[in-house]
Amino acid sequence: MDYSAAGLTVGIEIHQQLDTEHKLFCKCPTVHRDPEESNFQFFRYLRSKKSEMGEVDRAAREEVERGRRFVYYSYDTTCLVESDEEPPRELNEEALRLSILIAKMLNMEVVDEVHVMRKIVIDGSNTTGFQRTALVAFDGFVEVELDGKKEKVGIATLCLEEEACRKIEDRGKEVVYSLDRLGIPLVEIGTCPDIKSPKMAKEVAKKLGMILRSTGKVKRGLGTIRQDVNISIRDGARVEIKGVQTLDIIDRIVEYEVIRQLSLLKIRDELVRRNARVDRKIYDVRHVFAETKSKILRKTKAVMAIKLEGFSGIVGREIQPGRRLGTEFADIAKTFGLGGIFHTDELPAYGISEEEVAALKKAVQASEEDAVVIAAGERERVERALARIAERAEYCLRGVPEETRKANEDGTTSYLRPLPGAARMYPETDVPPVRITEDMLHVKIPELIEDRAKRYEKMGLSSSLAWIIADSPYFELFEEYASKLPPSVVARVLHIIPAELKKDGAEVEVLEERHYRITLDLILSGKIAKEGAEEVLRLFAERPDADVEEVLRGLGADKSNLEELENFVDRLVEEKSEFIRERGSGAFKPLMGVVMKEYRGKVDGKVVADVLKRRIEEALKSL
Numbered sequence: 001m002d003y004s005a006a007g008l009t010v011g012i013e014i015h016q017q018l019d020t021e022h023k024l025f026c027k028c029p030t031v032h033r034d035p036e037e038s039n040f041q042f043f044r045y046l047r048s049k050k051s052e053m054g055e056v057d058r059a060a061r062e063e064v065e066r067g068r069r070f071v072y073y074s075y076d077t078t079c080l081v082e083s084d085e086e087p088p089r090e091l092n093e094e095a096l097r098l099s100i101l102i103a104k105m106l107n108m109e110v111v112d113e114v115h116v117m118r119k120i121v122i123d124g125s126n127t128t129g130f131q132r133t134a135l136v137a138f139d140g141f142v143e144v145e146l147d148g149k150k151e152k153v154g155i156a157t158l159c160l161e162e163e164a165c166r167k168i169e170d171r172g173k174e175v176v177y178s179l180d181r182l183g184i185p186l187v188e189i190g191t192c193p194d195i196k197s198p199k200m201a202k203e204v205a206k207k208l209g210m211i212l213r214s215t216g217k218v219k220r221g222l223g224t225i226r227q228d229v230n231i232s233i234r235d236g237a238r239v240e241i242k243g244v245q246t247l248d249i250i251d252r253i254v255e256y257e258v259i260r261q262l263s264l265l266k267i268r269d270e271l272v273r274r275n276a277r278v279d280r281k282i283y284d285v286r287h288v289f290a291e292t293k294s295k296i297l298r299k300t301k302a303v304m305a306i307k308l309e310g311f312s313g314i315v316g317r318e319i320q321p322g323r324r325l326g327t328e329f330a331d332i333a334k335t336f337g338l339g340g341i342f343h344t345d346e347l348p349a350y351g352i353s354e355e356e357v358a359a360l361k362k363a364v365q366a367s368e369e370d371a372v373v374i375a376a377g378e379r380e381r382v383e384r385a386l387a388r389i390a391e392r393a394e395y396c397l398r399g400v401p402e403e404t405r406k407a408n409e410d411g412t413t414s415y416l417r418p419l420p421g422a423a424r425m426y427p428e429t430d431v432p433p434v435r436i437t438e439d440m441l442h443v444k445i446p447e448l449i450e451d452r453a454k455r456y457e458k459m460g461l462s463s464s465l466a467w468i469i470a471d472s473p474y475f476e477l478f479e480e481y482a483s484k485l486p487p488s489v490v491a492r493v494l495h496i497i498p499a500e501l502k503k504d505g506a507e508v509e510v511l512e513e514r515h516y517r518i519t520l521d522l523i524l525s526g527k528i529a530k531e532g533a534e535e536v537l538r539l540f541a542e543r544p545d546a547d548v549e550e551v552l553r554g555l556g557a558d559k560s561n562l563e564e565l566e567n568f569v570d571r572l573v574e575e576k577s578e579f580i581r582e583r584g585s586g587a588f589k590p591l592m593g594v595v596m597k598e599y600r601g602k603v604d605g606k607v608v609a610d611v612l613k614r615r616i617e618e619a620l621k622s623l
């Protein structure tokens with residue numbers, strides 16, 4: 001694919017949760033909760049209101065038409081601010097300072113004064129019907145290396161925002177949300193549309209993620225960072241793809257979106273050639289399916305249809321791997337709480353007979369060149385969904401619609417809603433503006449993970465291991481111990497051994513800094529050999545509360561060997577006191593031979609040497 005010929009431009013928006021103590025507009029902790037721990041639930045319907053400019057946002061209008069009910073789970077770690085029963089508190093200063101630091105790392109200009117705005121979000125993910133957002137900085141850049149060449153990508157804006165609710169379940173007509181995530185501070189970083197290929201999109205997202213993690217103050221794990229990708233091609237349209245959770249598929253998402261838009265443009269040209277048109281009438285075709293074998297159609301209250309003139313064969317056409325134009329129509333039906341649609345390009349099938357298809361076409365006076373789309377369910381929902389599908393089908397004659405789409409795991413995307421218009425932002429009057437002071441601008445830029453990794457490579461780690469350790473929450477622990485033990489041994493304890501144990505099925509997720517510290521201290525003091533670290537960590541994975549003594553006892557054989565060794569050395573030193581007096585510290589080597597003859601393979605040589613040395617020194621002092 002020649003992306004520059006296609007006129008591809010891509011911009012990325014990264015949303016990263018910040019690891020602050022409190023939420024953005026209240027004092028609640030930023031912790032993840034299990035919905036089963038919820039102590040209170042309530043529900044809301046959301047309605048759209050005109051903005052201060054007197055307009056209703058188009059995305060908001062469509063959501064209201066869907067008429068869904070939103071259920072919220074609250075906890076003992078959420079308050080009345082999350083449930084929108086109380087106004088927000090002042091902007092969290094820790095979050096603001098952190099976003100200024102990130103802005104500086106992205107070479108951005110910081111604003112003089114931060115003004116909180118309300119951005120209309122009416123899918124229920126905010127109890128207020130809007131998301132609070134504040135522009136903190138603008139006009140920066142990052143550099144990525146692509147095929148050995150440095151490429152600069154502009155960073156347009158950095159906003160500090162409140163995270164939305166976590167969606168727990170979508171029951172179609174009802175959506176269930178958890179309030180634990182609502183209000184966690186996040187930064188939204190938007191690049192300029194400077195990205196020209198799928199590969200470059202992935203590199204830029206990777207780089208931004210690395211810079212964010214370098215602060216050491218961002219949340220980690222699935223769902224804590226999300227990428228939205230804005231894609232357009234020449235003659236196509238700007239499409240925003242939301243919720244890309246892993247970097248691995250960003251390039252594929254861009255690639256598939258280009259395929260989708262090119263397919264839609266081809267479809268447009270063909271429909272124009274065919275003189276196609278969309279009949280906006282909605283037909284009641286319940287009677288056609290009175291005796292049908294299709295369970296879905298037989299059971300439901302309303303079965304209705306629209307006729308797409310000249311669309312025969314087009315609705316079933318593939319526009320993205322595994323997705324047809326009809327799938328786009330089905331996506332729309334789903335957003336209205338319906339199961340999907342049927343269309344004549346795929347019929348007869350699904351229990352619908354050839355005779356029924358013929359009767360359906362007759363009922364709507366469709367010819368061989370036409371396609372008919374049917375939907376079933378509650379009458380009002382079916383009517384609204386079909387009206388929207390007819391509108392979408394009509395747009396096929398014009399090209400690619402501007403849309404917000406959802407990323408699927410395989411890199412394809414599904415329709416979510418129209419792209420919001422400009423009418424969606426207005427000032428949040430409950431939160432006072434914050435002046436940026438000189439003190440706030442005075443930040444210390446942390447070392448980038450990529451620079452740290454280079455440093456670790458110089459210490460002797462392989463390049464991949466250096467990256468893993470540099471990017472891990474234990475890099476400071478690594479540095480502390482790498483000055484006392486060989487760096488490769490420390491890296492083994494912090495990463496390689498836990499990774500191996502995990503493969504064996506051990507629960508290494510319970511391991512914390514304390515466990516690694518104890519293990520490294522045991523090696524450092526010679527109480528265990530470096531080979532013994534695996535056993536210690538395995539024990540901690542089973543019993544995370546164990547203390548040092550328990551661990552050493554748990555090592556069983558090793559421990560009794562150690563006690564035995566100490567007794568053996570005590571006796572030997574006593575027997576050979578004369579010899580020690582004569583030779584002084586020179587007695588060590590011959591005595592070491594005696595002990596090793598007994599303990600080779602049972603106790604690490606370094607441990608034997610430590611014990612023997614200590615005992616000889618003690619003996620010499622007392623003589």
Ligand SMILES: [Zn+2]
Nearest residue numbers: 026028078079
């Ligand atoms: Zn709260």
